[in-house]
Amino acid sequence: MNDVSHADPPGTTLRKGAEKCDIEQFVIAAMHSARAERAFIVTSTNDGLMVAVEANAEGVVFLSKPAALYELDGTVLREVVGSRNTMAVSDPTRSIICVPLGLSERLYGVLYLEAEEKPVSRRLVENLEWLASAFTVTLEKRRADEELRSVREEAAAVERELRLNLDMIPALTWIGGPGGELEEASRQWHDYTGIGREDALGMGFLGSFHPDDVQKVIAAWTELLVAGKPGGVEARILRHDGEARYFMLRAVPLIGDDGKVRKWYGINTDIDDLKRAEFELAKSQAVMAEAQRIIETGSWSWDMISDVFTCSAECTNIVGLPSTEITFETLMERVHPEDREMVAEAHGRALQGDELNVEHRFVLPDGTVKFIHARGRLIYERSHPRAYIGTIVDVTEARRSEERIRSSLADAQRAQASLAEAQMLSHVGSFQIKPSTGEIIWSAETYNIYRLDPVQPLTHDAVMMRVHPDDRERIDQTYASGIRDRVPWEAEHRLLLPDGSIRHVHCMVRVETDPEQEPEVFGAIIDLTDRVNSEEALRKAQADVVRMNRLTAMGAVTVSIAHEMNQPLMAIVTNAATCLSWLDRPEPDLDEAIMAAERIVKEGKRAGDVLLNVRNMARNSRPSIAIVNINEVVADVMTMMRSELRSRQISATVSLSQAIRPIRGDKVQLQQVLLNLMLNAAEAMTEKDHARTIVVVSEDRGSHGAAVRVEDNGHGLDPIASERIFEAFFSTKPEGTGMGLAICRSIIEAHSGTLSARLRASGGSVFEFAIPYARGANEPEAT
The missing domain is CATH 3.30.565.10 (Histidine kinase-like ATPase, C-terminal domain)
Structure with a gap:
């Protein structure tokens, strides 16, 4: 049966439930399995039993005719339709096999086969029932795909009400579509960014972000769309007057009854002040305590050798207990009963070496329930656990809007270690230069970006040798003039590495301006290679889309x-x-x-x-x-x-x-x-x-x-x-x-x-x- 013919009467119900190729493959496979001479798919409709598909050695034909025209055994067909059980009937000349089919929620049918085998074996019946089951699963899959298209239409009914609700919330709130496009934003969002509604809709909202953060936002947003789960990212948003401030972007999906995302609801929380406070925390314990009070973040530590548990003043304020009564046992007793097992498992993994990162409900002595985000990790001394330290953040109002702010650390050494890890993850290196002595201090990530060995002494010439020859003179002159005039400067340039590869970096430098002291240079180096490559790929993809549209036309x-x-x-x-x-x-x-x-x-x-x-x-x-x-x-x-x-x-x-x-x-x-x-x-x-x-x-x-x-x-x-x-x-x-x-x-x-x-x-x-x-x-x- 190599030839397949088609006749598509308009309005055929069966054609709405499956693609032709699925039906053809199913009927042909069933005929081969039963060694049948003829095969039919018969549907039960208001007009009676109708033949929707006929197959024989000549091919497969789609039609819509009464079953009586094909001399089919109507008694067997009606029995199978009524009982929805497979039947096999044999006479001296042939065997008839009828297998029930669930074509759709409202359309029922029968696979009718005329085979030579007499009597029909149980194994053949099982094979045909398996084929029918697989065919039904295929149809269900196609129906599910059709239902997906109706999701957007259902959301339109509440759009106006959501618009009003957005404007009532005193924050930068927004609503996104299932594909990531912006559908609505609050009046506060438009007022803050200065972007009009028409310009912001679709993907126009990306214009509100600092250019250096656009790719990070796109990557995080894409990850959330794929996962279909709540999440967020920190990024800088440009105010209407051009000032860039850090915001915590949080998005939560609205899941429909079918388990699919209908909408995304988001809120952007200004955390610029908190970001600045984070760097100040590393300078002294006094500054850390004040910052904890401002950002409502408490710290705690457990000395595993002396079994002493301590916590900061803000920690006692969050949990509502005096410091003398705070132990692991008393804190666990205050964890909401429904979250207790989850929190215990998280602490158990942390004590085995994993990082603690858990959000849960906490019951205060007066019965009030708070939402707390706890983070922590083990501190090792000579490869042995020495202490268990961490932070807790009251996220009741923001619901994890500050979850990515790093845990405040106990001393400057731990803060430096945390900063080095953050630089590695973000591909941002820092450096300090004393031009008068030639002393250069680099962070570990700066060495990594330049591909230099931290063991070897750093010199100005060695650093400039890494700069691309075409950029070397420009960067050297910019550096010299910046020190001479004691003015900050920024510049993008390329690095030529020993293996011949090229990296794109952005250098930001601040020169100490106190005229009474020798100039001192502080700066950061940002690895932009991935972003540059992504932008180039994006430009190429955009050109390909334009050409595709042209060729389509x-x-x-x-x-x-x-x-x-x-x-x-x-x-x-x-x-x-x-x-x-x-x-x-x-x-x-x-x-x-x-x-x-x-x-x-x-x-x-x-x-x-x-x-x-x-x-x-x-x-x-x-x-x-x-x-x-x-x-x-x-x-x-x-x-x-x-x-x-x-x-x-x-x-x-x-x-x-x-x-x-x-x-x-x-x-x-x-x-x-x-x-x-x-x-x-x-x-x-x-x-x-x-x-x-x-x-x-x-x-x-x-x-x-x-x-x-x-x-x-x-x-x-x-x-x-x-x-x-x-x-x-x-x-x-x-x-x-x-x-x-x-x-x-x-x-x-x-x-x-x-x-x-x-x-x-x-x-x-x-x-x-x-x-x-x-x-x-x-x-x-x-x-």
């Missing part, structure tokens, strides 16, 4: 392009035959032959222009900015769309203003925009029975530039969808990617222009883009 007009090529080719053949006929005479007519040959050259050039236009549209090249005649762009696209419009029975009207002056832009990209708009207009009129029209107009807008307008008389724009049609990944078409109009807008905005859409007064839609005129027609081309 080109694919839609392939027939039109082929027709445009066929006309000059046929003309070339005809003129060549004419030329030969004029030459193949006793007295050749050279004048007529020359005229025919000239027509061949003209048509050949016409075919070449078509091919050149298609090649330019399809190639994956960088944007080519040059002087462009917008009317030529319209003419080229109309040539490509001519046959496509004819096949769709669409009449096109073109009105080109001769007053239009040249613009600066990429001709291919502008063709892509117009081609997308015309294809969208053509598809919008698919359901229209007659009088389908598209109007393309170019206009001179004076000092504002040139505009091109595409009008259609299709079904028009949905008032709700029209607000989001230019968002990435938003589409009103079931098979759409949601990238076409988003790419069109990005192209037009890259040309300093605008792209808009509106309803047409007489019915249909109007899409229009406007681009400013070039400053001078004789400007050189730039790429």
Whole structure:
């Protein structure tokens, strides 16, 4: 059974429940297993027993006909439908095997096989039942995929109420979609960032973050989307006046009844002051105690040798017990009963060497319940556990909004160790230089970034040898001028490592400005290599998406392009035959032959222009900015769309203003925009029975530039969808990617222009883009 035929009657219920390939593979496998001559899938409907699929040696056919037309055993079929149990019946000529099928929640069916085996073995029945079960699981999987598409629609009903609730919360709150896009943000968020709603929606909210933190936020956000669990990340947010402050970003998913994420709810808490306090904690115990009071963080330690438990003043304040009564036993007694086992297991793992990191409920003496985040770890002395230290944070109000703030440490040595570990994780190194003595002090991560051996003495020359030769003079001059003028400076440059690899770093330097003392340099070196590589990969991916959209649009007009090529080719053949006929005479007519040959050259050039236009549209090249005649762009696209419009029975009207002056832009990209708009207009009129029209107009807008307008008389724009049609990944078409109009807008905005859409007064839609005129027609081309 190698040939598979298809007949798809519209509205067939069975075709809505599974893909053809799944049904074909199942029926063919069942026939092979039973060595059956014929096989049917029969469904039980309001109209009775209907044959939905017929299979034999010729192939598989999808249909919808009464079972009585195929002389099937109706008694057996009704018995199986009623009992939903497999039946096998044999007579002298054949065996009939009927296996029940659960095609969908409301559609039940039977696999009907006519086999040679008599009687039917139990093993064969079990094999067929297994095949039916696997087939049913496949259908269930497909139904689950369909249900996923309905998630976004269910959330729209509460959008307005959520908007009001967001604005009532005195914090930077927001709501995200299941795919990570921003759907709403509170008024406080917009006021703080200075970003308008339209600019922030989708992925526009990334513009609120400090450029150095954007990739970190994207990575953390992607991890949360994949895991579907609450989480957060620290990042700097730019205030409307340009000041960058650290915030704790927390996101919690709303899980639907189907276990899938419907929405993300987030809150951004300003922790900039806490971050600054964190560095101050390492200087002295007095500063640490005050910082604990400010950030509501208590510290504790357990000396495992003397079995002495101590805690800070803030720790006693959080747990509501005097320090004299605090022991591990009394604290565990106050842990909420439902969390006690979890906390005990976490402490047990910590005493075995793992880090303690647990959040739980804590019951105060007066019965009040708090949420506490505890962290801790063992301190070793000569490879043996010496002490167990940690912190507790009251996160009742913020619910873990400060969970990533490092535990305050007991002394400066431990703080230095913690800082070194943080530098390693964040790829940020620190250094201190005394120019007068040449003394250089580096952190361990700085050595790692420069790939230098900490054992070897550091010198200025040794450090500069690691700087890329092309950047060395610039960095050396910047360093010298910074020390001379005692001003802070920042610079990005490259490092050339011994293995030939290149790393991108960002150097930030502050020079001690006290004129009474020798200058002293303090700085940080940030490894940007991963971010630079990620940005390059992102730029390439964006270019690939634009080209994919262009090729998709080109694919839609392939027939039109082929027709445009066929006309000059046929003309070339005809003129060549004419030329030969004029030459193949006793007295050749050279004048007529020359005229025919000239027509061949003209048509050949016409075919070449078509091919050149298609090649330019399809190639994956960088944007080519040059002087462009917008009317030529319209003419080229109309040539490509001519046959496509004819096949769709669409009449096109073109009105080109001769007053239009040249613009600066990429001709291919502008063709892509117009081609997308015309294809969208053509598809919008698919359901229209007659009088389908598209109007393309170019206009001179004076000092504002040139505009091109595409009008259609299709079904028009949905008032709700029209607000989001230019968002990435938003589409009103079931098979759409949601990238076409988003790419069109990005192209037009890259040309300093605008792209808009509106309803047409007489019915249909109007899409229009406007681009400013070039400053001078004789400007050189730039790429």
